[in-house]
Amino acid sequence: xxxxxxxxxxxxxxxxxxxxxxxxxxxxxxxxxxxxxxxxxxxxxxxxxxxxxxxxxxxxxxxxxxxxxxxxxxxxxxxxxxxxxxxxxxxxxxxxxxxxxxxxxxxxxxxxxxxxxxxxxxxxxxxxxxxxxxxxxxxxxxxxxxxxxxxxxxxxxxxxxxxxxxxxxxxxxxxxxxxxxxxxxxxxxxxx
Amino acid sequence: xxxxxxxxxxxxxxxxxxxxxxxxxxxxxxxxxxxxxxxxxxxxxxxxxxxxxxxxxxxxxxxxxxxxxxxxxxxxxxxxxxxxxxxxxxxxxxxxxxxxxxxxxxxxxxxxxxxxxxxxxxxxxxxxxxxxxxxxxxxxxxxxxxxxxxxxxxxxxxxxxxxxxxxxxxxxxxxxxxxxxxxxxxxxxxxx
Numbered sequence: 001x002x003x004x005x006x007x008x009x010x011x012x013x014x015x016x017x018x019x020x021x022x023x024x025x026x027x028x029x030x031x032x033x034x035x036x037x038x039x040x041x042x043x044x045x046x047x048x049x050x051x052x053x054x055x056x057x058x059x060x061x062x063x064x065x066x067x068x069x070x071x072x073x074x075x076x077x078x079x080x081x082x083x084x085x086x087x088x089x090x091x092x093x094x095x096x097x098x099x100x101x102x103x104x105x106x107x108x109x110x111x112x113x114x115x116x117x118x119x120x121x122x123x124x125x126x127x128x129x130x131x132x133x134x135x136x137x138x139x140x141x142x143x144x145x146x147x148x149x150x151x152x153x154x155x156x157x158x159x160x161x162x163x164x165x166x167x168x169x170x171x172x173x174x175x176x177x178x179x180x181x182x183x184x185x186x187x188x189x190x191x192x
Numbered sequence: 193x194x195x196x197x198x199x200x201x202x203x204x205x206x207x208x209x210x211x212x213x214x215x216x217x218x219x220x221x222x223x224x225x226x227x228x229x230x231x232x233x234x235x236x237x238x239x240x241x242x243x244x245x246x247x248x249x250x251x252x253x254x255x256x257x258x259x260x261x262x263x264x265x266x267x268x269x270x271x272x273x274x275x276x277x278x279x280x281x282x283x284x285x286x287x288x289x290x291x292x293x294x295x296x297x298x299x300x301x302x303x304x305x306x307x308x309x310x311x312x313x314x315x316x317x318x319x320x321x322x323x324x325x326x327x328x329x330x331x332x333x334x335x336x337x338x339x340x341x342x343x344x345x346x347x348x349x350x351x352x353x354x355x356x357x358x359x360x361x362x363x364x365x366x367x368x369x370x371x372x373x374x375x376x377x378x379x380x381x382x383x384x
Contacts, residue, residue, distance in 0.1 A: 038298040041317045043260075058256065065259030065319065065361045111317040112261040112340055115298060181260060182340070191239065192256050192341030 003129070006141040006172035014094075014130065014139070015167035022095040023133050025077070026106055026159070027086035030126040030145075040118030041111040042126075043181075044088040046074050047188050051102045054189035061190050062090060073097040074104060084135065092161060094168055103162035105188065108143075109155035109181040120176070121151040128159045130170055141172040154180035235364070242345040244354075244367035251345060251365050258363040261340030263314045265354060267333045270310035275328035275375030276301060277384040280321050281358075285384050287375065288312075301325050319358055328353040328378035337365060353378060 004012050014024065028044040045063035048071070050056045060069045067076040073096035077089040092104060106128060110117050120126075123145045130139035141159055145151055153176030160171050177183035185192050235252045236242075242251055267274060276288035278300055284292065291299040295318035304311050312327055329335060335347040335354045345365060347354060353368040372378040 034297075039296045041296040041298075043317065058254070061256065063259070066255040111296075111315070113296075113298065113315045113317065114262045114264060114313050115302065115304075115315070185341075190256075192260055192339075 003137045003140045006139060006170075008144065008172055008174040011169050011171035012139060013164075013167050013169050014161065015169075017138055018132055021132050023091060023093050025089050025091050025131040025133075025135075026161075027084060027089045027129050027131055027137075028106075028108060028127070028158075029084075029086050029129075030108075031124045033122045033124060035122070038113070038116050038118075040122045041113065042087070042123060043109050043111055044090065045107050045109070046076075046090045046092075047105040047107060047184075047190070048074055048097075048101055049103050049105060049188065050100055053102070056101065058190045061188075064088070071096060071098050071101075073101075084129075084131070084137065086129075101163075103160050105157055106159045106161070107155060107181075107184055108158050109177075109184060112154070112180050112182070117154065117180075119152055119154045120145045120156065123151075126158075128172070139170055141174075143172075143174055147174075150174060150176045152176070153178050155184045157184070238345055239341075239343055242343065244345060244347045244351065244365065246348060246350075246367075246369060249367045253339070253363040253365070255361055257339050257341060257343065258358070258361060259316050259319050262316055263356070263363070264338040265312040265314070265327050265356075266309050266336045266338060267311070267327070267329050268309035268336070269333055270305060270308060271329045271333045273330070273374065274303075274310065274312075275326070275353075275372065275378040276303070276312060277324075277326040277328075277375075277379060277382055279323045279325075279384050281323050282321070287379075295321060314356065319363065320361060322356075322358045324358070324382075324384075325356045326353055326378065326382050326384065328372045328375065331369070331371065335367070353382075355382070 032040050047055050048060035048069050062069050062074045062076050073093045075091045126143040126145050128141045129137050131137050155177040157173045157175045238251045279285040298315045301314045331350050331352050337345040347367040350369050351367040355366045357364040
């Protein structure tokens with residue numbers, strides 16, 4: 001099955017494309033343009049949100065140092081040996097997501113190191129994609145980090161998996177946050 | 193958390209009785225030994241403002257505090273000497289003179305200054321690579337810690353060292369008021 005390519009703002013149904021699949025993997029990849037100084041360090045995370053659009057709890061923010069949400073439906077893959085060139089992957093067991101969860105937001109942020117953290121200006125070829133259990137890609141969203149507005153930011157809501165009636169849909173968002181992960185935390189209601 | 197022992201909580205190895213003596217007393221000791229994981233869970237967490245006192249010298253940071261942004265250790269006023277020791281999970285160790293740049297081309301800990309104070313920035317993107325970092329100063333300076341989320345932790349006056357330990361993705365901060373006349377004494381005490 002050919003991969004569905006999404007542009008910013010577009011969405012597609014995961015449930016219709018993969019009706020029998022209960023586990024999907026969201027993969028993130030990017031290239032950082034290297035200068036002489038410290039590298040811009042990108043982190044992928046998933047925020048499990050309730051009906052109000054906020055993180056259910058602080059522990060529902062899944063990333064490399066908080067690898068499993070309390071409902072055990074969202075898992076950060078720490079294997080470090082990822083197929084298809086992904087830098088980071090997060091697995092979603094769609095069937096294990098409780099009914100109070102309305103969406104899962106996938107965020108990329110520049111680690112706000114006090115020493116020259118950088119922005120998405122130095123990031124190229126960022127891609128968010130969705131894979132089925134066998135590793136076949138069925139959704140691909142090439143993020144345009146060359147976009148002037150997005151490039152100046154240091155965090156972005158890249159995509160989201162959300163409920164619409166009985167189905168799960170995936171939307172390419174590409175919304176930047178000038179204030180970085182602090183703004184993301186404020187927007188999604190979790191503490192840093 | 194795993195059931196692994198936590199050797200860093202004890203600076204010096206415990207006295208080991210001879211095998212024969214150990215065999216004779218092992219059952220009694222086994223009933224009375226504290227569970228180190230339980231001890232760790234009982235440590236206070238801090239958000240907003242915290243303080244490390246001689247009677248409560250240790251706090252633990254949560255998984256977001258431990259891994260997002262960087263952690264700044266401020267020493268005010270900047271003293272005539274500061275000892276900075278680091279030890280990585282892979283066994284490498286050293287002082288501020290030889291910190292490797294293999295984590296995003298950033299030193300695991302690096303020095304800066306502002307006004308009368310010196311500060312030491314510890315990048316948290318690769319926190320799981322770190323086993324411990326120790327900053328030692330004369331008792332005439334005050335040590336404090338600043339986190340990206342705004343939390344500040346101040347060590348009681350007279351503190352001479354702040355040790356940062358990473359265990360299972362969480363950072364433990366411990367203040368120490370033993371006198372260390374030099375970095376050599378600090379190294380000898382901490383075994384780095």
